Amino acid sequence: MRKPFIAGNWKMNTDSYTSVQLAKDVAHGLEDIAGHPVDVAVIPPFVYISAVVGALSTYQIAVGAQDVYFEHKGAFTGEISPAMLKDIGCAYVLCGHSERRHVIKETDELINKKVSASISGGLLPILCVGELIEERKANKTEEVVKRQVEKGLAGLSPEKFSAVTLAYEPVWAIGTGLTATPQQAQEVHSMIRQLIAKLYGNQLAQETRILYGGSVKPDNAAELMRQQDVDGLLVGGASLSAKDFIAIVRASV
């Protein structure tokens, strides 16, 4: 059985006070289910990660980063390495989030380097994939997602791949209030799992967690989580409300 994994991507939100407050509110609200089989992570902006790690030091809530660079150190002005993230207590890192693909124009090749470097640096990457609305309408969802998964994982050995979580986030569902139906999510998740089985064998495919993201809310979380191949949720907007994020975690255990 795959352990549910709920992660809150705060994106470019919060400040030095509200990031710590939000982390503490989430931690307090989940205290009574601390022993339950669910992994929870929050993903603040880089500059608040240390403060949030400090606030969560006595709780079983992991902290992640929203991005990373693939080099270890050196003359890469403005970038942050996997080693730096590890050093300040990050466990997870998002790679290839749709806003980085489509706003910042990251390529599959760059994302692949980030995934690989993250694992080498001791982080657990969450590789995000998902189609644009035009691609879905043109029946290209499978082709696009397949390409993003294959290129994102290119060259990874099975040992390295076992550190990876995948996240299917249809771009048209992110921040729009339009959630994929549970059936639409299941269909793509199942396709991704079959692809992983082809690339890495059935056992690793069965062990790999595939999260769904895109307008996840307290009232649609349980139904999404009931789908056989939906193993967790990557929550954006709703993770900025402690109450909503807590409700989503509770709906998932």
Ligand code: PGA
């Ligand atoms: P959303 O974002 O929940 O606000 O749609 C999800 C994401 O971008 O990870």
